[in-house]
Amino acid sequence: MKPHRECPLCIVSVRLNEVASANLSNEDALEASRLVLETSARAFREEDELTRIASRIFMTVSSKYPQVVEYYRVAKRRSIDAAKAQLPAIQSVLRGLEGFDLFKMAVKVSIAGNLLDMGVASHKPPSNLQIASIMGMRFSIDNTHELYSMLKSGGLRLLWLFDNAGEAIFDTVLINVIRGMGNKVTGVAKAEPGFQNDLTVGDAEYAGLRNQLDDLVDTGYSGSSIHLDKVSGEFLSRLKESDLIVAKGMAHFEYLSEVNLGKPIAFLLVPKCDPVARVLRAERGTLIAMLRLS
Template identity: 30%
Template structure:
């Protein structure tokens, strides 16, 4: 998805939020913010994705502020709160009466986890809302390709799972475990370095994903979403040999939809911004299970 009318204001709002978290020094905060404005402006045109500009913004703020992980505290809290809610999420999945229903519920729980997000314009996240969202997850489905995804997962020998946020990755464990039970080998890929509140190897270890997946690797880079041109050879090898890609979060929708895919990609996320809402013609707050096939 290329940049839309509403993207610049959201990119700038996120820059403000992130620059405040990057430093306690007002001068460094301001310089980080202004440097990110310049970086966004110099790289903006109608052919780029919001995720590409978000990558440039976040790298600029990290460099100017000398803070490699502005959302570090938020990620710690997100992981803690998600782990506390795991029994509730697992209980929802365990109510399933058939294997197909169990897969469906695991997908929906993973999507609910995508609510762990900070700094998006006009989007407010409150941990206290999560129990309600778990309870109402079925009602909030906007695009539902779960049955198609299940058929592909059942046939797949290898599945590559691209994570999104810290906290969310704890909910993803439920789906990864279900995928393993279906017979596939699961490789989970996190970011190589902190970017926004995205999960890294540290987060994967904290939530015990490293003991669930067959392999946990990194993309080799710190991009927002998937920018294949920046990924490591090791990751690209995993990507090339997988049968099915499952990608979490809006940034993966923004970036993957710009590629001509050669294998199925299942995109699981919650609609949290106007640009994606209008691109999909789906209301804000809806849960999405969107399958892209070659």
């Protein structure tokens, strides 16, 4: 996705906020802030795709100031723990549902987890997601029937592109339903040290996600999406072998909506900014379950 007029302010604001929130001395915080501004100016001149711009700025700053990575590590563990505390209430609502009704409610839970995104300046992630709030959310794009029809016979190999760490806990609700239909799900996390509050393999191990998946891999790269010229050969092999990609969150949509992988992609997200909402022709804060067949 190309940058929109709002994107520089959003990205720079998020980067400056994480510098201010990290455990840096005043002098280091000022120097890190200068690095954010200088790197941002170069990235917006030299890159033409939004997720590459965001990745370049974050990776430049976090590689020099590991305190930023530590800030997110603590935030991610807190988010994982909070999400786990919500699971019993969610599971009680799902109990008794079956078939498409169970599937659609699990999709809603998974997408609602995308609200835990810390990377949008105009969006404040909730401290926890109550089941009543999740049930009250509505779809702007709803391809759940088509996705269910594809999955219900089983036998598919899914590559699940995780997004935020806390969100991944809500994803397990849908992953369990999909695996229960006889499909295999390989979870994909970012390589260490990760991107913002996105899930890394270390976070996945902390969350106990390996037990919820048929396999768990990383991209070999810590950028915001699966930039095909940056990810590992092992990941590309997994991508080639898969039958369906599930892409969680805005960054994966921003990148993959303009990339032809030659296979179906299910985009599951909440648009939390005007540029993404405009591209989707959807309303901010609503649920998006969009199946692109090729």
